[in-house]
Amino acid sequence: MMKTNDIKTLQQISCEVRKDVLNMTTKAQSGHPGGSLSATDIIVCLYCSVMEHDPAKMMDPDRDRFVLSKGHAAPVLYSILSRAGYFPKTELNNLRQVGGMLQGHPDMNKTPGVDMSTGSLGQGLSAANGMALAGKMDKKDYTVYCLIGDGESQEGQIWEAAMTAAHYKLDNVIAFVDNNNLQIDGSVSDVMGIEPVVDKWKAFGWHTFEVDAHNHSEILSTITQAKAIKGKPKMIIARSTKGKGVSFMENVCGFHGKTLDDAQLRDAVSELETNNSLGAEINAEEVSQ
Numbered sequence: 484m485m486k487t488n489d490i491k492t493l494q495q496i497s498c499e500v501r502k503d504v505l506n507m508t509t510k511a512q513s514g515h516p517g518g519s520l521s522a523t524d525i526i527v528c529l530y531c532s533v534m535e536h537d538p539a540k541m542m543d544p545d546r547d548r549f550v551l552s553k554g555h556a557a558p559v560l561y562s563i564l565s566r567a568g569y570f571p572k573t574e575l576n577n578l579r580q581v582g583g584m585l586q587g588h589p590d591m592n593k594t595p596g597v598d599m600s601t602g603s604l605g606q607g608l609s610a611a612n613g614m615a616l617a618g619k620m621d622k623k624d625y626t627v628y629c630l631i632g633d634g635e636s637q638e639g640q641i642w643e644a645a646m647t648a649a650h651y652k653l654d655n656v657i658a659f660v661d662n663n664n665l666q667i668d669g670s671v672s673d674v675m676g677i678e679p680v681v682d683k684w685k686a687f688g689w690h691t692f693e694v695d696a697h698n699h700s701e702i703l704s705t706i707t708q709a710k711a712i713k714g715k716p717k718m719i720i721a722r723s724t725k726g727k728g729v730s731f732m733e734n735v736c737g738f739h740g741k742t743l744d745d746a747q748l749r750d751a752v753s754e755l756e757t758n759n760s761l762g763a764e765i766n767a768e769e770v771s772q
Contacts, residue, residue, distance in 0.1 A: 488532050493699040496566070497527045498759040501728050503562035505751050507578040507585075508742045514579060514587065517738035519559040521663040521696065521723040522630060526551075528702045529628055530563045538568040541595060547625050548598045548614050552607020553632035553661060554588035555740070561585050561594070569596035605638030607631060608658060612644055615653040615716075626710065629658040634666030637675040642687065648716040649688025656716040657709050658689075661696065663725040667739045684718040696723035728755050 487493065500523050508514035526549075530536070534547040551560050558578065565572040570584065577583040584593045588602030598614070601607045611629035618625050631641060648656050660680065664671045671677060684691040690712045694705045702721070709717040725739070726732030729751040743751060 486532055488703065490699050493524075493527055493531060495759060496531055497524050497699070498728070498755050500527060500559060500562045500566070501755055502752050503565075503575055504558040505729075505743060505748055507558055507561070507575045509745070509748045510576060511578040511580070512742050514558055514742060515555040515740045516558070516742060517665070517725040517732060517735070517740075518553060518632065518661065518663065519556045520727045520729070520732070521725050522553070522556050522661045523559050523727065524697050524699055525630060525659055525661070525702060525721055526559050526563050528699055528706070530567055532703055533706055534628065535625070536567070536596075538596065541569070544621075545623060545625055548611070548627045550599045550607045550611040550614070550627065550629040551589055551601055552611075552629055553604065553635050554601035554607070556630075556632075556661075557585070557587065557589050560589060560597070564594070564596040567596070570594070604632070604635040605640035608641055608644035609647070611656055611658065612648050612651070612653060615648070615656045616651055618655055619651070619653070626655050626657060629656065631658060631660055632666070633660055633662045633664060633671045633677055633680070634674070636660060636677045636680065637671075645684065645687040645689065652714050653716045654713050657706065657719065658716070659719045659721050661723050662720055663696075663723040663734075665725045665734065665736045665739065667736075669736055681720050684720070689716050689718040691718045691720065693720045693722065696721035697727055728758065730754060 501520055504516055504519045508516045536546050565575055578585045579587050589597045591597045591600045599610045608629050611627045615627045668674050681691050681693055692705050694701050705719055724733050732738045
């Protein structure tokens with residue numbers, strides 16, 4: 484997969500990745516589609532435009548790293564890794580199969596391209612810190628990216644990791660909160676509110692940004708700004724929509740860990756394709772004016 488900053492191309496890739504997520508979770512009748520769809524555009528921007536990585540050199544010590552701390556969103560990571568060439572796309576048909584390489588949560592011992600096994604919520608940022616600290620000690624120039632959930636931010640270990648990154652001035656860490664305000668038991672604000680989340684990360688010593696998690700241009704420009712900040716870790720609060728792209732899934736808590744039936748899948752894929760086509764037509768009109 485060639486790196487691109489073309490927004491139309493990134494939007495198209497996001498559409499295809501969302502279709503992958505829905506197809507593989509429906510086939511498996513297991514998985515977490517809602518939070519995978521909310522995280523899609525961030526992960527597409529990272530792997531298709533930002534990160535230095537190469538499936539031909541998976542263990543390159545100079546590569547950028549990515550830790551999916553909210554490991555239940557594994558389907559979106561598997562889709563982008565397959566499209567980047569880490570393993571055949573046909574493997575997506577085997578999601579959550581016993582003995583398969585694509586387990587319910589990322590497993591670095593089974594899945595090519597996965598930098599860290601995750602799934603026990605709260606732990607991924609600590610692992611990212613360790614990678615970043617090792618990079619500092621080895622005088623490497625790589626960046627470690629980490630995606631955490633807003634529900635996951637209720638875990639105490641997240642805030643221990645926040646203090647650690649600031650203490651060691653890990654400016655080679657750029658993290659995101661997939662802030663869709665829904666978790667398995669309901670809204671984050673009802674279960675255990677985390678707001679004011681921007682102020683909290685600032686208070687913990689992080690340079691903090693806030694973005695629209697579904698605006699590729701805004702995501703890319705914010706990452707560029709974040710990389711330029713030296714001396715402290717960077718947090719990007721990404722305001723997102725659970726189930727993004729499928730109207731009957733959007734902001735519906737039930738689709739946190741519930742898959743579609745075949746009829747719903749057909750409707751969802753049709754809506755994604757239609758909306759992506761309309762978006763392309765609008766962009767074309769804007770260019771011609």
